[in-house]
Structure formats: C-alpha cells, structure tokens
Amino acid sequence: MTVLTEATRADLISVAHELADAARTATLSHFRSADLTADNKESHRFDPVTVADRLSEQRMREILGRRRPLDGILGEEFGASVGSSGLTWVLDPIDGTRSYLCGTPTWGVLISVADASGPIYGLIDQPYTGERFEGGFGIARMVGPHWTRPLATRTARDLGECIIMSTFPEVGTAEEGAAFHALARECRLTRYGTDCYAYALLAAGHIDLVVEAGLQAYDVQAPIAVIEAAGGIVTDWEGRPAHQGGRILAASSPAVHKAAMAVLRG
Missing domain, CATH: 3.30.540.10 (Fructose-1,6-Bisphosphatase, subunit A, domain 1)
Structure with a gap:
C-alpha cells in the first residue's frame, strides 16, 4: 500500500x-x-x-x-x-x-x-x-x-440465521446462479434488487452477505473500502482479491465468509 x-x-x-x-x-x-x-x-x-x-x-x-x-x-x-x-x-x-x-x-x-x-x-x-x-x-x-x-458489520452467526442479498436472481451464468441459490437456501432470508445499497447495508450491520457475479472494478472498489473499514471481508468466490470485479462474496465476518465460500465452491 x-x-x-x-x-x-x-x-x-x-x-x-x-x-x-x-x-x-x-x-x-x-x-x-x-x-x-x-x-x-x-x-x-x-x-x-x-x-x-x-x-x-x-x-x-x-x-x-x-x-x-x-x-x-x-x-x-x-x-x-x-x-x-x-x-x-x-x-x-x-x-x-x-x-x-x-x-x-x-x-x-x-x-x-x-x-x-x-x-x-x-x-x-x-x-x-x-x-x-x-x-x-x-x-x-x-x-x-x-x-x-x-459503521460496523454484524457479528458472526450460522448461515441459517444470515440475510443474503444480490442484485439479480440470475446471478451471472447458469452455473453461478445455481451456486448462489444453493447458498441462499442455507440462509434465513434472501432479497434482490438493491444494487450497491446492499453493500452499504452490510457495512451498516443490517445484513450478512452480498453475493454477485460479472461485476467490474468500478462496481465493487468503493464497497470493498467501505465494508473492510466496517470490519467485513470482500473477496472473489475463491477467496482471492476482488478489486478487479468478477464473482463477489462480501461477508460480515471471516466466519460467515468461510461458510458461504464453502457452499459456493461446493
């Protein structure tokens, strides 16, 4: 840096x-x-x-x-x-x-x-x-x-207690969509259509996960900075840096991130 x-x-x-x-x-x-x-x-x-x-x-x-x-x-x-x-x-x-x-x-x-x-x-x-x-x-x-x-993200909780959000129900390709919906089925509540506002809600401690695919750098770099400052974590679906876009997994805590990534990769 x-x-x-x-x-x-x-x-x-x-x-x-x-x-x-x-x-x-x-x-x-x-x-x-x-x-x-x-x-x-x-x-x-x-x-x-x-x-x-x-x-x-x-x-x-x-x-x-x-x-x-x-x-x-x-x-x-x-x-x-x-x-x-x-x-x-x-x-x-x-x-x-x-x-x-x-x-x-x-x-x-x-x-x-x-x-x-x-x-x-x-x-x-x-x-x-x-x-x-x-x-x-x-x-x-x-x-x-x-x-x-x-701003402070939510404390860690089981996936079954988590709220997950994404902009589009399709979430990218058919394969990416299937992985997302497998994760969504593990969560308590799924909501769609809030674009960047979902990342703000995660940073503010109201939801636990935002999962998307097909993003560009300009879609995600500001949310990364805000969420990380609030105590959350943002990577791609493989756990790698996500600031160039692609598949995005934003989580309120490392524990929630780890559990979500296991389902997405499964």
Whole structure:
C-alpha cells in the first residue's frame, strides 16, 4: 500500500466528498423526471445509460482535473485515463441505472481511490435519501438526514440465521446462479434488487452477505473500502482479491465468509 502523508489523506477525503456532492446534484437533476430515457449499451441484454450517468461522471472528472490532475481515473462511462501519482480514482456515476430508471432509491454513486494494492478509501452515496457511507483511512461511518453513526458489520452467526442479498436472481451464468441459490437456501432470508445499497447495508450491520457475479472494478472498489473499514471481508468466490470485479462474496465476518465460500465452491 502506498504510504500517504496526513495532508494527502485529508485532501483525498475532501476531494471524494466534493465529487459525491457534485454527483448528487447531477443525478438528482434527472431522477424521477417524466422525460427520462435511456440508451442501451449492449445488444444481447438491456444495459441502460442515461444523460444523468454521463453528466455525473463528467462533473466528477472536471473536479479531478482541477484538484488531482496527476491521479488516474477509471470511470464506467468514459473509461480510463492514466496518471503519474500512483493513485487512481474509480468512479461509478450511477450504480444501478435500472433502479434509477424505475424511480427506486436503491441506486448510488460509487467513488473510491486506489493504489497498486487496491482500494484504500471509498464512498457509497445515495443522493435521494441523503445517505453517505464512508470507509478508509481509519474512518467507518454513515451520515444521513436522521443520524450520523459508525459503521460496523454484524457479528458472526450460522448461515441459517444470515440475510443474503444480490442484485439479480440470475446471478451471472447458469452455473453461478445455481451456486448462489444453493447458498441462499442455507440462509434465513434472501432479497434482490438493491444494487450497491446492499453493500452499504452490510457495512451498516443490517445484513450478512452480498453475493454477485460479472461485476467490474468500478462496481465493487468503493464497497470493498467501505465494508473492510466496517470490519467485513470482500473477496472473489475463491477467496482471492476482488478489486478487479468478477464473482463477489462480501461477508460480515471471516466466519460467515468461510461458510458461504464453502457452499459456493461446493
């Protein structure tokens, strides 16, 4: 991990919050508008992108160009730009564009900064509810309109007492879906469709597992930073680092993670 001065850490935190504030304004300017439409980025399935996705990332890139011009950027909508500082900002301007289109408040803005080892600080921001989940540099907290609270994952429990969440019931390929549903059958409660908000709920201590497949780096790096700061663990289904995406297993504790991974691999 890159050794950063206290001043650099403070600057990174300040920039991250400025990015999140700008993304809030950009996304809320189109959320639940009657004329909101979406383009489809893929031919074989519906993978939407809206004017708000692009505007949100543009606004964040403008801020980074002004405040952190030597850092790299990896964004969902406008790709990668190489920096020289050893740090890269990983941006998902709207994680959960399908939810955004439907008007549900479970999408979010994902912002993280990474070095060669992976994400070192991140934010999960839900603009409509006004909730912001923050993790890294010794910080683990959420701030919202009702309270400010520290983030801490749930204590370990048997799989039969666990709550598991995923965005799609299909969970990737047929084989991946079968593995997920084998695990879900071992858990007390399964819920779907909350996108990045599920990772925030895990960090806040409300659920035990989030399991997904087919993710990209910008989908998962901010959640990794937030969940690890709160005491949880995020790997791929083989227990390896997951900051490049792929199959994701996020758990509230090492014991729950171990039990879940045994079922997924079984």
